[in-house]
Amino acid sequence: MRVVIVGAGILGSSVAYHLSLNRDVAITVIDEAHQGKATLAGAGIVCPCASKVTDPDFYRFYAAGGAYYRPLVSALKEKGETEFGYRQVGALVLADTDEQLQEIEARVLPRVANVPEAGEVRRVGAAEIKAMFPPLRDGLSALYIPGGARVEARGLAGAMMRAAQANGAQLHQGHANITAEGSRAIVKLDGKVIDADLVVVTAGAWVNQTLTNIGASIGVVPQRGQIVHLRVKEETIDWPVLLPQGSHYMLAFDDNRVVVGATRENGVGFDCRLTAGGQAEVLNFGLALAPGLADATHIETRVGIRPMAESVKPLIGHLSGFENILIGNGLGAGGLTMGPLAGKLLSQVALGQTPDLDLTPYAVRSL
Ligand code: FAD
Numbered sequence: 508m509r510v511v512i513v514g515a516g517i518l519g520s521s522v523a524y525h526l527s528l529n530r531d532v533a534i535t536v537i538d539e540a541h542q543g544k545a546t547l548a549g550a551g552i553v554c555p556c557a558s559k560v561t562d563p564d565f566y567r568f569y570a571a572g573g574a575y576y577r578p579l580v581s582a583l584k585e586k587g588e589t590e591f592g593y594r595q596v597g598a599l600v601l602a603d604t605d606e607q608l609q610e611i612e613a614r615v616l617p618r619v620a621n622v623p624e625a626g627e628v629r630r631v632g633a634a635e636i637k638a639m640f641p642p643l644r645d646g647l648s649a650l651y652i653p654g655g656a657r658v659e660a661r662g663l664a665g666a667m668m669r670a671a672q673a674n675g676a677q678l679h680q681g682h683a684n685i686t687a688e689g690s691r692a693i694v695k696l697d698g699k700v701i702d703a704d705l706v707v708v709t710a711g712a713w714v715n716q717t718l719t720n721i722g723a724s725i726g727v728v729p730q731r732g733q734i735v736h737l738r739v740k741e742e743t744i745d746w747p748v749l750l751p752q753g754s755h756y757m758l759a760f761d762d763n764r765v766v767v768g769a770t771r772e773n774g775v776g777f778d779c780r781l782t783a784g785g786q787a788e789v790l791n792f793g794l795a796l797a798p799g800l801a802d803a804t805h806i807e808t809r810v811g812i813r814p815m816a817e818s819v820k821p822l823i824g825h826l827s828g829f830e831n832i833l834i835g836n837g838l839g840a841g842g843l844t845m846g847p848l849a850g851k852l853l854s855q856v857a858l859g860q861t862p863d864l865d866l867t868p869y870a871v872r873s874l
Pocket residue numbers: 513514515516517518519537538539540541543544545546547548549550551552553681682683684709710711712713714717731732733734768769770810811812813814835836837838839840841842843844845846
């Protein structure tokens with residue numbers, strides 16, 4: 508079977524990797540690397556049990572995505588791929604008041620009750636919190652989730668793609684032009700047809716533009732995120748992920764780097780500018796929570812465009828009206844957590860196998 512994958516973010520790279528484990532599949536990946544590619548900007552928090560997701564189907568996918576990291580990381584390690592910053596540093600779900608802490612416990616504790624990988628989830632006080640993440644302000648309390656993790660998404664996508672290429676997958680840079688003859692999709696790169704029995708479209712926020720020539724569209728809209736990277740003097744390798752109330756957060760990586768995120772900007776389309784307001788929003792949040800970062804060096808601000816599904820849930824499955832198009836999309840703000848598993852599930856659908864998770868709630872609706 509010849510499969511063409513359009514888009515190599517975390518999702519397309521995962522599809523390529525999982526399909527490449529089957530030697531009967533010839534894989535071509537085409538990636539345009541748009542400015543704003545979400546996987547290049549994503550923070551890298553993997554801690555679904557702390558999320559405020561309420562839809563049970565969405566949470567099932569989210570949690571399964573987090574749990575899939577362990578087997579994936581060890582499979583990639585066996586292939587010599589270790590450089591993607593994955594580490595279970597733990598997560599602190601922060602509270603200002605006892606009432607907030609109780610709300611957090613009510614949300615998180617039932618989710619981790621039968622999940623040994625979450626570790627011993629417990630309350631921690633101000634002194635312990637400051638010892639774990641020294642720049643923080645005083646007076647915080649938190650629920651500590653030892654199993655919370657972080658990952659360098661661009662590194663992980665690269666590792667999965669390299670593993671796929673080692674198994675024979677071909678990667679091309681450029682724009683995949685999709686047209687149709689009847690109900691069959693045709694993919695062209697630089698004017699040349701790339702033969703395909705199946706086309707897997709993992710084009711992130713650019714999916715509707717990619718499907719426009721065939722008159723299809725799915726309910727996905729772009730959401731801009733601006734995220735700030737800082738360098739500090741302290742050793743940050745073990746610093747936990749910080750999840751305060753609200754949508755902002757903070758985390759650290761091995762190279763004295765602290766990442767503060769992120770804006771969630773709707774209605775700005777594919778405008779990838781760094782804005783004064785976006786920078787201010789993120790930095791004001793960061794310095795209010797962690798005044799000790801005031802002297803940190805600003806390294807860069809990344810901008811990514813999240814693919815937001817109207818249903819809020821991931822979209823995985825066949826595109827109706829076309830016999831050879833599969834879609835993977837709608838990973839929204841949790842795509843680094845769900846992307847590797849979503850790619851595995853999509854590869855199972857591509858191979859005609861029963862997916863590990865019932866995909867009925869995540870069916871793709873063509874508008
Ligand atoms: P993308 O990574 O955007 O990849 C799509 C690719 O398709 C692009 O390379 C694009 O160029 C290519 N493409 C599109 N059309 C074509 C075409 N016609 N031909 C060829 N190529 C094409 N998630 C978490 O779980 N945890 C986090 O901490 C987290 N933090 C985030 C912080 C920010 C600031 C942002 C923006 C996102 C964050 N996310 C996080 C979400 C996550 O990054 C995204 O959901 C995920 O990266 C989406 O992956 P994707 O592969 O669907 O899309």
